[in-house]
Amino acid sequence: MLKHRIIPCVLLKNWQLVKSIQFRDFRTIGHPISTVRIYNARNVDELIVLDIDASINNEEINLELIRDMSDECFMPLTIGGGIRTIENIYQVLNAGADKIAINTEALENPDFIRQASNIFGSQCIVVSIDVKRTEEGQYKIYNKKLGEIERDPFHWAKECESLGAGEILLTSIDNEGLQNGYNLELLSKMAKFVNIPIIINGGCGIPQHCSDAIMSGADAVAASSIFHFSQFTPNDIKTDMKQNGLSVRI
């Protein structure tokens, strides 16, 4: 039986490890390589590393850092941030990544999803979608470089799926860093729209939040604050999920 994944999400900014709250107030929290080493020792299911400034600064991702991180990583590694070309994907995969996450380039050039999945296979292509709720209660895509996007996030996710995306990494900016639970309304609506796996991100503060997300339609949960700022480990979450009757790899 397929297990639900618990995925620590590591944010990089200027090649340092940071943690944000609602995509602002970045705090530097340590060294990326040692963090990856700790997650590997903790036997986590997977790791997502996103460089949040790469697209804005038009920077390419730091391949040497990816190489060093992947050397510590005997688990799947997803890399995102500033991936704009097929050549970038080759470079990142050759540096040891297993999957790539695209966000800005997908929004600017949706056909890039199709090209990338044709070459590398859908299973390699994660489309990352950052969503904000407006005061009127509508969900809008928000991109750090492009700002608010006039495109419905649910239809966009569906389009990504039909273009060949293998997974959706869905982040609720409003919940990000607050540790008060995932946006289950957003998640359950998204789960009705797409058939590909959804990794929900933003808001995890206690193990129960992860079970709640899985029961609302997520295939996997991503989290960062809980691991940086609380005593809970990925294994604590899995133990809790197992007690809730969910299948996890212990």
Place this chain on the structure above:
Amino acid sequence: MSDSIVIIDYGMGNLRSVQKAFEHVGASAVISNDPIVIKNSTKIVLPGVGAFKDAMQNLESLGLIHVLNTEVIEKKKLFLGICLGMQIIAKKSYEFGETEGLGWIDAEIVRFTDTALKVPHVGWNSVEFEHSSPLFDGIPDESDFYFVHSYYFDADHHYASGITEYGDKFISAIQKENIFAVQFHPEKSQKYGLKIIENFVGLTSC
């Protein structure tokens, strides 16, 4: 003579992780697509992530199809296929049209068709051991390994060494004489994945 392990580089990603896994268990493996290096090796590893058609085209344009057939089928060198490297040894794949594979095992690569399933099959899933294989020595039955694929290896269970359930049951590991292959990624499957690599390193040729 000590083993020389070659990891075939045919432009299909993921090679460094495989090489690091070999290093982690105390073996060294070179990454190469040079026919001479492959001929001088004692063990061949064919990893791979991506589309079947590209993989076959790349093997062909690098002149490696003949080399692999000679080294693995005629000379019986120990072979480990990983993920796409398992699929490629089948007769035929239906990914993006029909493409012929190496044809070492009578199998077809087909897509998961159950519409209730999410495809690709991504994540940790358990492997039930079918026929005993030295690749799984020291690993508990039904351990979890990491899978990422949309197509699976459809064949008679005669050569199946591992079975995994996703909708239906499918073959997640095979062994035919000197040919070993796994659909999952041992290099990404933490402790038990590394044990598989270690077991492959420890195998001695027939």
